Amino acid sequence: MTLAETQSAFAVFLRSGEEADAPPFGSAGLQIYLNNYRSQLIACLEASYPRTRQWIGDDAFLHAAVNHIDCVHPRSWTLDAYGHDFADTLDALFPDDPEVHDLAMLERTLERAFVAADGDTVTIAAVASTDWDVQPLHFTSSTLLLPVKTNVADLWSWLTEGEDAPPSVQRVEAGTVLLVWRRNGDSRFRAVGAAEARALALILSTSNFGALCERLVAEHGFEDGARSAGLLLRQWVSDGIVAA
Protein backbone atom coordinates (compact mmCIF):
# COMPACT_ATOMS: atom_id res chain seq x y z
CA MET A 1 0.00 0.00 0.00
CA THR A 2 1.47 3.38 -0.97
CA LEU A 3 1.31 6.35 1.35
CA ALA A 4 -1.40 7.91 -0.81
CA GLU A 5 -3.43 4.69 -0.68
CA THR A 6 -2.98 4.44 3.08
CA GLN A 7 -4.09 8.00 3.61
CA SER A 8 -7.03 7.67 1.24
CA ALA A 9 -8.19 4.52 3.07
CA PHE A 10 -7.87 6.33 6.38
CA ALA A 11 -9.90 9.26 5.05
CA VAL A 12 -12.65 7.01 3.71
CA PHE A 13 -13.00 5.42 7.14
CA LEU A 14 -13.08 8.73 9.00
CA ARG A 15 -15.72 10.10 6.65
CA SER A 16 -18.02 7.10 6.82
CA GLY A 17 -17.26 5.74 10.28
CA GLU A 18 -18.36 2.36 8.95
CA GLU A 19 -16.62 -0.77 10.15
CA ALA A 20 -16.68 -2.06 6.60
CA ASP A 21 -14.44 0.84 5.59
CA ALA A 22 -11.92 0.30 8.40
CA PRO A 23 -8.43 -0.28 7.02
CA PRO A 24 -6.43 -3.08 8.69
CA PHE A 25 -4.46 -0.78 11.00
CA GLY A 26 -5.72 -1.77 14.45
CA SER A 27 -9.31 -1.22 15.48
CA ALA A 28 -8.78 0.33 18.94
CA GLY A 29 -6.56 3.04 17.50
CA LEU A 30 -8.86 3.66 14.57
CA GLN A 31 -11.79 4.17 16.91
CA ILE A 32 -9.85 6.83 18.82
CA TYR A 33 -9.06 8.70 15.61
CA LEU A 34 -12.69 8.39 14.52
CA ASN A 35 -13.92 9.70 17.86
CA ASN A 36 -11.42 12.57 17.75
CA TYR A 37 -12.54 13.47 14.24
CA ARG A 38 -16.25 13.55 14.94
CA SER A 39 -16.08 15.10 18.41
CA GLN A 40 -13.84 17.87 17.14
CA LEU A 41 -16.29 18.75 14.37
CA ILE A 42 -19.20 18.75 16.79
CA ALA A 43 -17.25 21.03 19.14
CA CYS A 44 -16.45 23.31 16.22
CA LEU A 45 -20.13 23.68 15.31
CA GLU A 46 -21.11 24.23 18.94
CA ALA A 47 -18.50 26.96 19.27
CA SER A 48 -19.52 28.59 15.99
CA TYR A 49 -23.28 28.57 16.55
CA PRO A 50 -24.01 29.04 20.28
CA ARG A 51 -27.17 31.14 19.75
CA THR A 52 -28.59 28.75 17.18
CA ARG A 53 -27.96 25.92 19.62
CA GLN A 54 -29.63 27.91 22.38
CA TRP A 55 -32.68 28.48 20.15
CA ILE A 56 -33.26 24.92 18.92
CA GLY A 57 -31.97 23.11 22.03
CA ASP A 58 -29.03 20.79 22.66
CA ASP A 59 -30.62 17.59 21.33
CA ALA A 60 -31.83 19.14 18.08
CA PHE A 61 -28.48 20.84 17.61
CA LEU A 62 -26.56 17.61 18.14
CA HIS A 63 -28.82 15.86 15.64
CA ALA A 64 -28.17 18.63 13.12
CA ALA A 65 -24.42 18.52 13.78
CA VAL A 66 -24.27 14.76 13.25
CA ASN A 67 -26.28 15.14 10.06
CA HIS A 68 -23.88 17.85 8.86
CA ILE A 69 -20.81 15.73 9.66
CA ASP A 70 -22.30 12.81 7.72
CA CYS A 71 -22.93 14.98 4.67
CA VAL A 72 -20.26 17.69 4.67
CA HIS A 73 -16.58 16.87 5.07
CA PRO A 74 -13.96 19.42 6.15
CA ARG A 75 -11.76 20.69 3.33
CA SER A 76 -10.04 23.84 4.52
CA TRP A 77 -6.82 24.15 6.50
CA THR A 78 -8.79 26.02 9.13
CA LEU A 79 -11.36 24.30 11.28
CA ASP A 80 -13.20 27.61 11.50
CA ALA A 81 -14.31 27.10 7.91
CA TYR A 82 -16.01 23.82 8.66
CA GLY A 83 -19.30 25.31 9.78
CA HIS A 84 -19.67 27.70 6.85
CA ASP A 85 -22.41 25.63 5.23
CA PHE A 86 -24.14 24.63 8.43
CA ALA A 87 -27.04 27.00 7.77
CA ASP A 88 -27.85 24.99 4.63
CA THR A 89 -28.01 21.80 6.66
CA LEU A 90 -30.28 23.52 9.18
CA ASP A 91 -32.47 24.83 6.36
CA ALA A 92 -32.98 21.28 5.12
CA LEU A 93 -33.73 19.98 8.62
CA PHE A 94 -36.01 22.85 9.65
CA PRO A 95 -37.87 23.76 6.44
CA ASP A 96 -40.81 25.21 8.38
CA ASP A 97 -38.65 27.26 10.74
CA PRO A 98 -36.82 29.81 8.60
CA GLU A 99 -35.59 31.67 11.67
CA VAL A 100 -33.19 28.78 12.37
CA HIS A 101 -31.42 29.40 9.07
CA ASP A 102 -31.46 33.15 9.70
CA LEU A 103 -29.94 32.73 13.15
CA ALA A 104 -27.17 30.51 11.85
CA MET A 105 -26.43 32.89 9.00
CA LEU A 106 -26.32 35.81 11.41
CA GLU A 107 -23.80 33.99 13.62
CA ARG A 108 -21.74 33.11 10.58
CA THR A 109 -21.81 36.67 9.25
CA LEU A 110 -20.89 38.17 12.62
CA GLU A 111 -17.89 35.83 12.73
CA ARG A 112 -16.83 36.83 9.20
CA ALA A 113 -16.95 40.48 10.26
CA PHE A 114 -15.03 39.67 13.46
CA VAL A 115 -11.93 38.50 11.60
CA ALA A 116 -12.17 40.64 8.45
CA ALA A 117 -9.14 42.68 7.44
CA ASP A 118 -8.35 45.78 9.48
CA GLY A 119 -8.57 49.26 8.05
CA ASP A 120 -8.99 52.90 9.00
CA THR A 121 -12.37 54.61 8.71
CA VAL A 122 -13.43 58.07 7.65
CA THR A 123 -14.34 60.44 10.45
CA ILE A 124 -17.27 62.82 10.47
CA ALA A 125 -14.80 65.70 10.34
CA ALA A 126 -13.21 64.36 7.16
CA VAL A 127 -16.48 63.88 5.30
CA ALA A 128 -17.02 67.53 4.44
CA SER A 129 -13.56 67.93 2.96
CA THR A 130 -13.92 64.95 0.64
CA ASP A 131 -15.26 65.33 -2.90
CA TRP A 132 -17.40 62.21 -3.07
CA ASP A 133 -18.16 62.82 -6.74
CA VAL A 134 -14.51 62.02 -7.40
CA GLN A 135 -13.41 59.95 -4.43
CA PRO A 136 -14.55 56.30 -4.51
CA LEU A 137 -16.61 55.34 -1.49
CA HIS A 138 -15.40 52.03 -0.07
CA PHE A 139 -16.81 50.25 2.92
CA THR A 140 -14.55 48.48 5.40
CA SER A 141 -13.79 44.80 4.78
CA SER A 142 -16.07 43.82 7.64
CA THR A 143 -19.14 45.47 6.10
CA LEU A 144 -21.55 42.73 5.06
CA LEU A 145 -25.21 42.55 4.10
CA LEU A 146 -27.32 39.64 5.26
CA PRO A 147 -30.75 39.05 3.67
CA VAL A 148 -33.20 37.62 6.19
CA LYS A 149 -36.68 36.16 6.07
CA THR A 150 -37.64 36.57 9.72
CA ASN A 151 -37.41 38.96 12.66
CA VAL A 152 -34.11 37.37 13.61
CA ALA A 153 -32.89 40.63 15.15
CA ASP A 154 -35.63 40.35 17.79
CA LEU A 155 -34.76 36.72 18.42
CA TRP A 156 -31.10 37.64 18.79
CA SER A 157 -31.91 40.31 21.36
CA TRP A 158 -33.90 37.80 23.36
CA LEU A 159 -31.20 35.15 23.13
CA THR A 160 -28.52 37.55 24.30
CA GLU A 161 -30.43 39.64 26.82
CA GLY A 162 -34.02 38.54 27.25
CA GLU A 163 -35.48 37.03 30.37
CA ASP A 164 -39.15 37.17 29.40
CA ALA A 165 -40.95 34.83 27.03
CA PRO A 166 -39.30 34.56 23.62
CA PRO A 167 -40.70 36.76 20.88
CA SER A 168 -42.90 35.12 18.28
CA VAL A 169 -41.23 34.37 14.98
CA GLN A 170 -42.49 36.61 12.21
CA ARG A 171 -41.68 36.76 8.55
CA VAL A 172 -40.38 40.09 7.32
CA GLU A 173 -40.77 41.85 3.97
CA ALA A 174 -38.84 40.43 1.06
CA GLY A 175 -35.60 42.37 0.62
CA THR A 176 -35.07 42.95 4.33
CA VAL A 177 -31.40 42.86 5.22
CA LEU A 178 -29.19 43.20 8.25
CA LEU A 179 -26.08 45.34 8.01
CA VAL A 180 -23.23 43.56 9.80
CA TRP A 181 -19.86 45.12 10.57
CA ARG A 182 -17.08 45.34 13.12
CA ARG A 183 -16.29 48.36 15.21
CA ASN A 184 -13.71 48.61 17.99
CA GLY A 185 -13.06 44.90 17.70
CA ASP A 186 -16.66 43.77 18.15
CA SER A 187 -19.07 42.60 15.48
CA ARG A 188 -22.48 44.25 15.45
CA PHE A 189 -25.54 44.55 13.26
CA ARG A 190 -28.60 46.65 12.67
CA ALA A 191 -31.71 46.15 10.64
CA VAL A 192 -31.79 48.16 7.44
CA GLY A 193 -34.84 49.37 5.54
CA ALA A 194 -35.35 48.51 1.91
CA ALA A 195 -34.17 51.90 0.60
CA GLU A 196 -30.93 51.84 2.59
CA ALA A 197 -30.40 48.20 1.64
CA ARG A 198 -30.52 49.14 -2.04
CA ALA A 199 -28.14 52.04 -1.41
CA LEU A 200 -25.67 49.84 0.48
CA ALA A 201 -25.77 47.23 -2.26
CA LEU A 202 -25.09 49.88 -4.89
CA ILE A 203 -22.06 51.21 -3.03
CA LEU A 204 -20.75 47.70 -2.34
CA SER A 205 -20.92 46.88 -6.04
CA THR A 206 -19.78 50.23 -7.53
CA SER A 207 -18.04 52.28 -4.79
CA ASN A 208 -19.66 55.22 -6.56
CA PHE A 209 -21.41 57.71 -4.31
CA GLY A 210 -22.20 59.89 -7.32
CA ALA A 211 -24.19 57.05 -8.86
CA LEU A 212 -26.17 56.73 -5.65
CA CYS A 213 -26.90 60.44 -5.65
CA GLU A 214 -28.08 60.28 -9.27
CA ARG A 215 -30.39 57.40 -8.49
CA LEU A 216 -31.89 59.05 -5.42
CA VAL A 217 -32.38 62.33 -7.31
CA ALA A 218 -34.09 60.43 -10.12
CA GLU A 219 -36.36 58.73 -7.61
CA HIS A 220 -37.14 61.64 -5.26
CA GLY A 221 -36.22 64.83 -7.05
CA PHE A 222 -33.13 66.95 -6.56
CA GLU A 223 -33.72 68.34 -3.10
CA ASP A 224 -35.03 65.20 -1.39
CA GLY A 225 -32.65 62.91 -3.28
CA ALA A 226 -29.59 64.93 -2.35
CA ARG A 227 -30.71 65.17 1.27
CA SER A 228 -31.31 61.40 1.42
CA ALA A 229 -27.85 60.70 0.02
CA GLY A 230 -26.28 63.03 2.56
CA LEU A 231 -28.16 61.44 5.44
CA LEU A 232 -27.12 57.96 4.34
CA LEU A 233 -23.48 58.99 4.10
CA ARG A 234 -23.62 60.59 7.53
CA GLN A 235 -25.19 57.45 8.98
CA TRP A 236 -22.54 55.17 7.44
CA VAL A 237 -19.69 57.36 8.65
CA SER A 238 -21.28 57.40 12.08
CA ASP A 239 -21.56 53.60 11.98
CA GLY A 240 -17.87 53.40 11.16
CA ILE A 241 -18.16 51.49 7.91
CA VAL A 242 -16.70 54.03 5.45
CA ALA A 243 -13.09 53.15 4.72
CA ALA A 244 -10.50 55.92 4.75
Place this chain on the structure above:
Amino acid sequence: MAITLPSRFGLGMRRPHYADFLAHDAAVDFVEVISENFMVDGGRPRDILRRVREGYPVALHGVSMSLGSADGLDTAYLRRLRALVDEIEPLFVSDHLSWSRIGEFNSHDLLPLPYDRATLDLLCDAVDQAQAALGRTLLIENPSSYLVLPGAEMREWEFLNALTQRTGCGLLLDVNNVFVSASNHGFDPYAYLDGLVLEHVRQIHLAGHSHGRELLIDSHDQPVPHSVWSLYAHVLPRITGAATMIERDDDIPPLAELLDELDIARSIAARPLAAAA
Protein backbone atom coordinates in the same frame (compact mmCIF):
# COMPACT_ATOMS: atom_id res chain seq x y z
CA MET B 1 29.06 21.86 40.08
CA ALA B 2 27.72 21.87 36.54
CA ILE B 3 24.05 22.50 36.00
CA THR B 4 22.01 22.70 32.84
CA LEU B 5 19.31 25.34 32.66
CA PRO B 6 16.90 25.55 29.74
CA SER B 7 16.83 29.08 28.52
CA ARG B 8 13.11 29.72 28.86
CA PHE B 9 9.94 28.52 30.59
CA GLY B 10 6.57 29.30 29.08
CA LEU B 11 2.93 28.41 28.73
CA GLY B 12 0.49 27.82 25.94
CA MET B 13 -1.73 30.90 25.74
CA ARG B 14 -5.38 29.88 25.82
CA ARG B 15 -8.47 32.06 25.85
CA PRO B 16 -9.20 32.00 29.63
CA HIS B 17 -5.81 33.56 30.27
CA TYR B 18 -5.73 36.19 27.51
CA ALA B 19 -6.23 39.03 30.00
CA ASP B 20 -3.24 37.92 32.09
CA PHE B 21 -0.97 37.79 29.09
CA LEU B 22 -2.29 41.06 27.70
CA ALA B 23 -1.41 42.68 31.01
CA HIS B 24 2.10 41.23 30.64
CA ASP B 25 2.07 40.19 34.29
CA ALA B 26 2.34 36.41 33.95
CA ALA B 27 5.75 35.19 35.09
CA VAL B 28 6.74 33.35 31.94
CA ASP B 29 9.62 33.77 29.52
CA PHE B 30 7.52 33.11 26.42
CA VAL B 31 4.06 32.07 25.31
CA GLU B 32 3.05 29.62 22.63
CA VAL B 33 -0.09 30.06 20.53
CA ILE B 34 -1.78 27.84 17.99
CA SER B 35 -0.78 29.45 14.68
CA GLU B 36 -4.05 28.77 12.90
CA ASN B 37 -6.07 30.66 15.52
CA PHE B 38 -4.31 33.84 14.44
CA MET B 39 -3.97 33.24 10.68
CA VAL B 40 -7.00 35.46 10.09
CA ASP B 41 -7.17 38.64 8.04
CA GLY B 42 -7.60 40.97 11.00
CA GLY B 43 -9.77 41.88 13.94
CA ARG B 44 -9.38 41.16 17.61
CA PRO B 45 -7.45 37.84 17.45
CA ARG B 46 -4.62 39.41 15.49
CA ASP B 47 -4.70 42.52 17.66
CA ILE B 48 -4.46 40.42 20.82
CA LEU B 49 -1.46 38.56 19.47
CA ARG B 50 0.30 41.81 18.54
CA ARG B 51 -0.24 43.20 22.03
CA VAL B 52 0.87 40.00 23.74
CA ARG B 53 3.95 40.01 21.53
CA GLU B 54 4.88 43.41 22.94
CA GLY B 55 5.39 41.72 26.30
CA TYR B 56 6.59 38.22 25.48
CA PRO B 57 8.43 36.24 22.83
CA VAL B 58 5.82 34.14 21.02
CA ALA B 59 6.18 30.63 19.64
CA LEU B 60 3.86 29.72 16.77
CA HIS B 61 2.70 26.13 17.03
CA GLY B 62 0.80 24.79 14.03
CA VAL B 63 -1.59 21.88 13.70
CA SER B 64 -2.53 22.11 10.01
CA MET B 65 0.63 22.10 7.93
CA SER B 66 0.10 18.40 7.23
CA LEU B 67 3.75 17.78 6.42
CA GLY B 68 3.11 14.12 5.72
CA SER B 69 0.37 14.50 3.11
CA ALA B 70 1.07 12.26 0.14
CA ASP B 71 -0.14 15.01 -2.18
CA GLY B 72 2.16 17.70 -0.85
CA LEU B 73 1.91 20.93 1.09
CA ASP B 74 -0.79 23.57 0.80
CA THR B 75 1.10 26.57 -0.55
CA ALA B 76 -1.71 29.00 0.28
CA TYR B 77 -1.46 27.86 3.88
CA LEU B 78 2.29 28.45 3.86
CA ARG B 79 1.85 31.97 2.46
CA ARG B 80 -0.65 32.82 5.17
CA LEU B 81 1.64 31.44 7.86
CA ARG B 82 4.58 33.35 6.41
CA ALA B 83 2.62 36.59 6.73
CA LEU B 84 2.00 35.86 10.40
CA VAL B 85 5.65 34.91 10.92
CA ASP B 86 6.81 38.15 9.33
CA GLU B 87 4.55 40.18 11.58
CA ILE B 88 5.12 38.38 14.88
CA GLU B 89 8.78 37.43 14.45
CA PRO B 90 8.26 34.33 16.57
CA LEU B 91 10.67 32.58 18.84
CA PHE B 92 9.88 29.27 17.13
CA VAL B 93 7.63 27.93 14.39
CA SER B 94 6.60 24.33 14.81
CA ASP B 95 4.27 21.65 13.51
CA HIS B 96 3.92 17.89 13.77
CA LEU B 97 5.31 14.70 12.32
CA SER B 98 1.90 13.71 10.98
CA TRP B 99 -0.59 14.23 8.21
CA SER B 100 -4.11 15.68 8.23
CA ARG B 101 -5.13 16.22 4.62
CA ILE B 102 -5.48 14.06 1.53
CA GLY B 103 -7.13 15.36 -1.61
CA GLU B 104 -10.13 17.49 -0.71
CA PHE B 105 -10.43 16.04 2.79
CA ASN B 106 -8.91 17.56 5.92
CA SER B 107 -9.33 15.50 9.08
CA HIS B 108 -8.05 18.26 11.39
CA ASP B 109 -6.29 15.56 13.37
CA LEU B 110 -2.64 14.58 13.66
CA LEU B 111 -2.72 11.23 11.90
CA PRO B 112 0.17 8.75 11.99
CA LEU B 113 2.72 8.09 9.28
CA PRO B 114 4.45 4.87 8.27
CA TYR B 115 8.10 5.22 9.20
CA ASP B 116 9.59 3.93 5.97
CA ARG B 117 12.19 5.35 3.60
CA ALA B 118 9.69 6.58 1.01
CA THR B 119 7.82 8.55 3.68
CA LEU B 120 11.10 9.93 5.00
CA ASP B 121 11.94 11.21 1.52
CA LEU B 122 8.53 12.84 1.27
CA LEU B 123 8.87 14.41 4.73
CA CYS B 124 12.33 15.75 3.94
CA ASP B 125 11.02 17.39 0.77
CA ALA B 126 8.06 18.85 2.68
CA VAL B 127 10.23 20.24 5.49
CA ASP B 128 12.67 21.71 2.97
CA GLN B 129 9.76 23.36 1.15
CA ALA B 130 8.22 24.67 4.36
CA GLN B 131 11.50 26.07 5.67
CA ALA B 132 12.12 27.81 2.33
CA ALA B 133 8.60 29.23 2.29
CA LEU B 134 8.83 30.46 5.88
CA GLY B 135 12.42 31.64 5.62
CA ARG B 136 13.39 29.95 8.85
CA THR B 137 14.00 26.69 10.65
CA LEU B 138 10.95 24.62 11.47
CA LEU B 139 10.63 22.58 14.65
CA ILE B 140 8.99 19.18 14.22
CA GLU B 141 7.03 17.68 17.11
CA ASN B 142 6.85 13.96 17.78
CA PRO B 143 3.14 13.01 17.85
CA SER B 144 1.09 10.81 20.11
CA SER B 145 -0.22 7.86 18.16
CA TYR B 146 -2.83 5.19 18.64
CA LEU B 147 -1.81 2.74 15.95
CA VAL B 148 1.27 1.72 14.01
CA LEU B 149 0.91 1.69 10.26
CA PRO B 150 2.28 -1.36 8.49
CA GLY B 151 5.56 -1.26 6.63
CA ALA B 152 7.67 0.56 9.21
CA GLU B 153 11.40 0.35 8.47
CA MET B 154 12.61 2.38 11.43
CA ARG B 155 11.56 3.55 14.86
CA GLU B 156 10.06 6.97 15.31
CA TRP B 157 13.20 8.42 16.90
CA GLU B 158 15.33 7.02 14.06
CA PHE B 159 12.96 8.66 11.59
CA LEU B 160 13.28 11.98 13.42
CA ASN B 161 17.07 11.68 13.59
CA ALA B 162 17.22 11.20 9.83
CA LEU B 163 14.79 14.06 9.25
CA THR B 164 16.79 16.52 11.33
CA GLN B 165 20.05 15.43 9.78
CA ARG B 166 18.80 15.76 6.19
CA THR B 167 16.80 18.99 6.52
CA GLY B 168 18.41 20.90 9.38
CA CYS B 169 15.06 21.23 11.07
CA GLY B 170 14.82 21.37 14.85
CA LEU B 171 12.78 19.27 17.23
CA LEU B 172 9.95 20.08 19.54
CA LEU B 173 10.15 17.19 21.98
CA ASP B 174 6.76 16.42 23.50
CA VAL B 175 7.60 14.28 26.50
CA ASN B 176 3.99 13.33 27.14
CA ASN B 177 3.64 12.16 23.55
CA VAL B 178 6.66 9.90 23.99
CA PHE B 179 5.05 8.39 27.07
CA VAL B 180 1.62 7.97 25.46
CA SER B 181 2.97 6.36 22.29
CA ALA B 182 5.34 4.14 24.28
CA SER B 183 2.47 2.93 26.43
CA ASN B 184 0.19 2.39 23.44
CA HIS B 185 2.75 0.56 21.34
CA GLY B 186 4.75 -1.22 24.00
CA PHE B 187 8.17 0.35 23.66
CA ASP B 188 10.44 1.83 26.31
CA PRO B 189 10.10 5.64 26.47
CA TYR B 190 13.57 5.91 27.97
CA ALA B 191 14.99 4.01 25.00
CA TYR B 192 13.19 6.52 22.73
CA LEU B 193 14.79 9.46 24.52
CA ASP B 194 18.18 7.78 24.62
CA GLY B 195 17.98 7.07 20.89
CA LEU B 196 16.93 10.55 19.85
CA VAL B 197 19.67 12.98 18.82
CA LEU B 198 18.88 15.64 21.38
CA GLU B 199 21.10 18.40 20.05
CA HIS B 200 18.26 19.37 17.70
CA VAL B 201 15.71 19.88 20.51
CA ARG B 202 14.80 23.56 20.76
CA GLN B 203 11.52 23.30 22.60
CA ILE B 204 9.89 20.86 25.03
CA HIS B 205 6.17 20.27 25.62
CA LEU B 206 4.90 18.91 28.91
CA ALA B 207 1.29 17.82 29.21
CA GLY B 208 -1.07 15.31 30.74
CA HIS B 209 -3.02 12.45 29.27
CA SER B 210 -6.07 10.36 30.09
CA HIS B 211 -6.81 6.67 30.07
CA GLY B 212 -9.05 5.22 27.38
CA ARG B 213 -10.41 1.68 27.48
CA GLU B 214 -7.32 0.18 25.88
CA LEU B 215 -5.00 3.05 25.11
CA LEU B 216 -3.73 6.29 26.60
CA ILE B 217 -5.22 9.43 25.07
CA ASP B 218 -3.19 12.59 24.54
CA SER B 219 -5.94 14.75 25.99
CA HIS B 220 -4.05 17.74 27.44
CA ASP B 221 -6.76 17.99 30.09
CA GLN B 222 -4.78 16.91 33.15
CA PRO B 223 -1.79 18.14 35.11
CA VAL B 224 1.55 16.74 34.00
CA PRO B 225 1.75 13.28 35.62
CA HIS B 226 4.66 11.83 37.55
CA SER B 227 5.55 9.52 34.67
CA VAL B 228 6.09 12.49 32.35
CA TRP B 229 8.02 14.48 34.94
CA SER B 230 10.32 11.48 35.36
CA LEU B 231 11.02 11.34 31.64
CA TYR B 232 11.61 15.10 31.61
CA ALA B 233 14.08 14.81 34.48
CA HIS B 234 15.82 11.97 32.65
CA VAL B 235 16.27 13.77 29.37
CA LEU B 236 16.75 17.38 30.40
CA PRO B 237 20.39 17.18 31.54
CA ARG B 238 21.32 16.17 27.99
CA ILE B 239 19.49 19.06 26.33
CA THR B 240 21.04 22.49 26.13
CA GLY B 241 19.09 25.71 25.89
CA ALA B 242 15.65 24.38 25.05
CA ALA B 243 12.48 26.23 26.00
CA THR B 244 10.10 24.22 28.17
CA MET B 245 6.37 24.82 28.37
CA ILE B 246 3.17 23.36 29.83
CA GLU B 247 0.56 22.56 27.19
CA ARG B 248 -3.00 22.51 28.50
CA ASP B 249 -5.94 22.60 26.06
CA ASP B 250 -8.95 21.36 28.00
CA ASP B 251 -10.29 21.69 31.54
CA ILE B 252 -8.01 24.69 31.73
CA PRO B 253 -7.26 25.67 35.34
CA PRO B 254 -6.51 29.12 36.73
CA LEU B 255 -3.23 30.52 35.49
CA ALA B 256 -1.69 30.21 38.94
CA GLU B 257 -1.99 26.41 38.79
CA LEU B 258 -0.19 26.28 35.47
CA LEU B 259 2.51 28.57 36.81
CA ASP B 260 2.93 26.20 39.76
CA GLU B 261 3.42 23.35 37.30
CA LEU B 262 5.94 25.42 35.42
CA ASP B 263 7.81 25.92 38.68
CA ILE B 264 8.18 22.15 38.91
CA ALA B 265 9.86 22.22 35.52
CA ARG B 266 12.13 25.02 36.73
CA SER B 267 13.05 23.07 39.84
CA ILE B 268 13.90 19.97 37.80
CA ALA B 269 16.02 22.07 35.49
CA ALA B 270 17.84 23.58 38.45
CA ARG B 271 18.87 20.21 39.88
CA PRO B 272 22.55 19.42 39.75
CA LEU B 273 23.41 17.11 36.89
CA ALA B 274 24.33 14.17 39.11
CA ALA B 275 21.02 14.35 40.95
CA ALA B 276 18.96 14.65 37.78
CA ALA B 277 20.63 11.83 35.92
